[in-house]
Amino acid sequence: MRKLGFGCMRLPHIGDKPDLEQFTRMSDRFLTEGFNYFDTATVYGDSETMLRRCLMARHPRESYILTNKLTDNLFQKEADLPGVFMKQLETCGVAYFDYYLLHALNADNYQKFTECNAFKFIRELKADGTAKHIGISFHDKAAILEQILLEHPEIEVVQIQFNYADYLSPSIESKACYDVCRKHLKPVIVMEPVRGGALVNLPGEAKAVFDQLNGGSYASYAIRYAASFEGVMTVLSGMSTIEQMEDNLSYMKDFHPFSQIEYAAVEKVVDVLNKQNTIACTACKYCVPGCPMNIDIPALLNCLNNKKLHKDWISNFYYGVHTKEGGKASDCISCGKCEKTCPQHLPVQAYLKEAAEVFETKAER
Numbered sequence: 001m002r003k004l005g006f007g008c009m010r011l012p013h014i015g016d017k018p019d020l021e022q023f024t025r026m027s028d029r030f031l032t033e034g035f036n037y038f039d040t041a042t043v044y045g046d047s048e049t050m051l052r053r054c055l056m057a058r059h060p061r062e063s064y065i066l067t068n069k070l071t072d073n074l075f076q077k078e079a080d081l082p083g084v085f086m087k088q089l090e091t092c093g094v095a096y097f098d099y100y101l102l103h104a105l106n107a108d109n110y111q112k113f114t115e116c117n118a119f120k121f122i123r124e125l126k127a128d129g130t131a132k133h134i135g136i137s138f139h140d141k142a143a144i145l146e147q148i149l150l151e152h153p154e155i156e157v158v159q160i161q162f163n164y165a166d167y168l169s170p171s172i173e174s175k176a177c178y179d180v181c182r183k184h185l186k187p188v189i190v191m192e193p194v195r196g197g198a199l200v201n202l203p204g205e206a207k208a209v210f211d212q213l214n215g216g217s218y219a220s221y222a223i224r225y226a227a228s229f230e231g232v233m234t235v236l237s238g239m240s241t242i243e244q245m246e247d248n249l250s251y252m253k254d255f256h257p258f259s260q261i262e263y264a265a266v267e268k269v270v271d272v273l274n275k276q277n278t279i280a281c282t283a284c285k286y287c288v289p290g291c292p293m294n295i296d297i298p299a300l301l302n303c304l305n306n307k308k309l310h311k312d313w314i315s316n317f318y319y320g321v322h323t324k325e326g327g328k329a330s331d332c333i334s335c336g337k338c339e340k341t342c343p344q345h346l347p348v349q350a351y352l353k354e355a356a357e358v359f360e361t362k363a364e365r
Contacts (some may be wrong), residue, residue: 001065003227004252005037006030007191007236008051009044009284018046024054026245031063033249037234039189041069041103042088052093066094067189069103069137070118073289078116085125100131101159104286104343106140110148119152133157137191139343142176149184157233159189161282161343164225164266165199165273166192171280171345178229187233193226194219194237196282196298203309206272209265219244220251225266228257278305279351280344287338287348295327297338297348304355319359329355 012019012026030036038055040047048068055064074084089095100122102113113119125131135157138145149155158181166172181188194200199222202210210221219237227235239245258266283298291297299322307315323329329352338348 001037001234002035002252003232003234003255004035004223004248005039005189005234005236006035007238008038008040008047010238010240011045011047011050012240012242018050020050020053022242023050024058026239026242027051027054028058029242029245029249031059033253035249035252036063037065037067039067039236040092041071042074042084042091043071043103048088048091052091056093061094065098066092067099067101068092068097069101070122071103072109072112075116075118078118078121081116081118081121085121085130089130096130096132099133099135099157100125101134101157102136105136105138105144105148106343107144108340110144119154123154135159135186135189137189138177142173142180145177145180146183149180149186153184155186157189158186159191159236161192162188162190162226162229162232163193163195163199163222164270165195166280167270169280178231182231186231188229188231189233190226190235192282192284193235194222195280196284198278198282198305201306201309202269203272203276206269209268209272213262213265216251217247219247221262221266221269223248224251224255225258225262227252227255276309278308279346281305281346282344284343286341286343290337290341291327292335292337293327293331293333295329295331295352296322297352300329300355300359301348301351304351304358307358316359319355328360329353330360332356 012022038051040051042048068088070084075081102118102122122131122134126134133156135155137159160177161172162174162178166174168175178188200218202218207218210218223235223237226232237248239248279301281298281301283302285298287297300319303315303319332349332352334349342348
């Protein structure tokens, strides 16, 4: 398997509608260049349907590898699991998934997955061939991952957040989680290699470090960094334009691991980022569906990050765009649902209060 996977959470769009034509071109191009790993989930909006139309309906089943996931908000009891899985197969238009993952495991929902016998369920899927391989995607501390893998050695692969900015992060623990996977000999699927786009939209000082290497996009350094680690099976890139795909293909079809010079450059970039004091939101949007005030939290936190980094008027403009039909930061009622679901364990309520102060004061309007 080649080390670039197509993460289908952030699809190409025209306005607020998925761009079927561009996604079809991207899927075809991906396969033509010898890549075949596609990652989806029911909670990724139109992702499953778009994949069925662009990929499954047009290419032989054996020509691609398809991963789907069981998210905890899709079921309430054990009896719900077969129906959820069969609906996913039907929506995707396939008879089996190559990989089926228990989605976004953490200390809180691990109990629910256990009580509903979800681990037993996916073992049965593997036994009957409707899931060729089983695993988990994970968002929590390394100690929790250690516990899960000790209690469930049947898990074959682990998907973790892994990038150079979060490698030594005390909240994400990318390195520590990676080390647990290596200890248990589990292949690693990397998600968020560019940290939701933050490692492409770098501050000027960080860009200058990479520019001195005379070659490669900022995304290329982030993705190649993750792909260079031993045991990494594939690195998911959430490509949302054909241009992003062409860039990724240009350096991943003939993949070269990181050099010592590049590792040294990354260390300098991390030092720059650590001085920025920005918010480590990856725009996964897990916090959005449960917000009673309809606040697009990732969008507002991104506006706040951009304001801190660039100090420009356009951050204010986009804050207005994202609050035109949704809640403002000041609408937060401090229910705490966002912080409970945040994979990054961020103090979201405090950040929303800061965003309200920055963007909603009279001086900023």
